[in-house]
Amino acid sequence: MLRMLSRNSLTINSLAENFDMSRSAVSKHIKILYGAGFISILNIGRERHCTLKQDGFKALHAWLKYFDQFLTSISHHYL
Secondary structure, eight states, X not given: OHHHXXXXXXXXHHHHTTSSSOHHHHHHHHHHHHHTTSEEXXXXXXXXXXXXXXXXXXXXXXXXXXXHHHHHHHHHHTO
């Protein structure tokens, strides 16, 4: 879903068409991505448009950077 949204803003229905799962299952995934700050949702009429958002990616990058530094320090410790 994130890869698809990196190309275009898409409605939840448009996203759901690309997966072998129900619209409600796609909506649950969208809710998690929204809560984690990876996407924003804009209501336009009856459609809900999903767009990538930087917040979640920044938090993920910081988390990965922490563990990358941790693993680097461990590997240097054992050399």
